[in-house]
Amino acid sequence: MQYADDVTITFASLSKNELLARSFAAAYAAQFDPTVRELEDIKTAISEAVTNVVVHAYPDRIGQVELHFSSQGDVLTMEVTDRGVGISDIQAAREPMFTTKPEQERSGLGFTVMEAFMDELCISSVSNEGTTVTMRKRIDQKRSMDMA
Amino acid sequence: MEMRAVISRNMLHIALLGELDHHCASGIRDKIDTLLCDPSIKKLVFDLKDVTFMDSSGIGVILARAAAMKRRKGGRTVIVNAQGQIERVLRLSGVYTLVEREDEESEARGCSMRMM
Ligand SMILES: Nc1ncnc2c1ncn2[C@@H]1O[C@H](COP(=O)(O)OP(=O)(O)O)[C@@H](O)[C@H]1O
Ligand SMILES: [Mg+2]
Numbered sequence: 322m323q324y325a326d327d328v329t330i331t332f333a334s335l336s337k338n339e340l341l342a343r344s345f346a347a348a349y350a351a352q353f354d355p356t357v358r359e360l361e362d363i364k365t366a367i368s369e370a371v372t373n374v375v376v377h378a379y380p381d382r383i384g385q386v387e388l389h390f391s392s393q394g395d396v397l398t399m400e401v402t403d404r405g406v407g408i409s410d411i412q413a414a415r416e417p418m419f420t421t422k423p424e425q426e427r428s429g430l431g432f433t434v435m436e437a438f439m440d441e442l443c444i445s446s447v448s449n450e451g452t453t454v455t456m457r458k459r460i461d462q463k464r465s466m467d468m469a
Numbered sequence: 470m471e472m473r474a475v476i477s478r479n480m481l482h483i484a485l486l487g488e489l490d491h492h493c494a495s496g497i498r499d500k501i502d503t504l505l506c507d508p509s510i511k512k513l514v515f516d517l518k519d520v521t522f523m524d525s526s527g528i529g530v531i532l533a534r535a536a537a538m539k540r541r542k543g544g545r546t547v548i549v550n551a552q553g554q555i556e557r558v559l560r561l562s563g564v565y566t567l568v569e570r571e572d573e574e575s576e577a578r579g580c581s582m583r584m585m
Pocket of ligand 1: 376408421428429433525
């Protein structure tokens with residue numbers, strides 16, 4: 322479903338676009354008046370998800386990364402989708418320190434960081450069809466602090 | 470991302486400036502490893518004062534260097550001046566089980582030799 326506030330961006334799975342993705346996410350989130358910390362959380366989580374597409378989704382080619390930003394009330398949703406190899410064991414992938422690329426000095430902490438910095442993390446994946454990572458964050462800390 | 474490296478006595482002091490993500494991780498890794506070819510280096514210091522962003526790719530860079538330092542006799546790794554988002558990612562990663570944390574600027578900076 323495409324609502325008026327939704328934004329979709331597609332770009333190539335090149336590492337230089339990790340910075341681009343962080344900038345897009347920060348720009349989208351800015352309209353919800355987030356705290357500095359909330360903005361950092363959002364940039365960190367999107368960076369992890371997009372880096373995963375760049376590193377893991379397309380082992381021997383450049384593919385597409387699709388970002389979808391949307392909101393419902395004060396909850397921001399970010400979806401990161403690829404059409405790559407998929408994740409065969411999602412439970413294992415979510416474990417801290419689990420990585421299939423230790424030789425590239427991957428720390429295996431990407432999903433751990435996303436989980437810690439967001440309110441909700443959902444991973445759906447189909448082998449050889451791709452992966453969608455959905456992250457939600459409530460942007461309300463500033464307002465509740467102002468009211469206190 | 471920029472990197473300034475200083476070697477003084479047995480210490481390699483690495484100051485990073487900018488955003489440490491996957492895109493620049495391998496470049497930083499290679500520069501540090503070239504300097505670490507000097508076997509007399511026993512202390513590796515990461516000064517993160519001017520790092521404005523870091524994610525788990527940065528953790529990978531730090532952890533692998535720290536593990537290499539640990540294999541040296543008397544080798545150790547220290548992180549100084551980590552704040553905000555950087556410190557939160559570091560704490561979450563458990564990096565401080567392998568790396569010491571110091572708050573102050575490194576003591577030997579004033580009399581050090583500039584390398585790059
Ligand atoms: N988009 C993706 N496509 C395919 N595999 C993925 C994707 N994202 C994550 N993975 C798998 O999940 C594992 C864990 O991811 P993560 O926690 O970010 O650690 P890391 O990226 O350091 O390996 C990866 O090693 C990889 O096997
Ligand atoms: Mg990752």
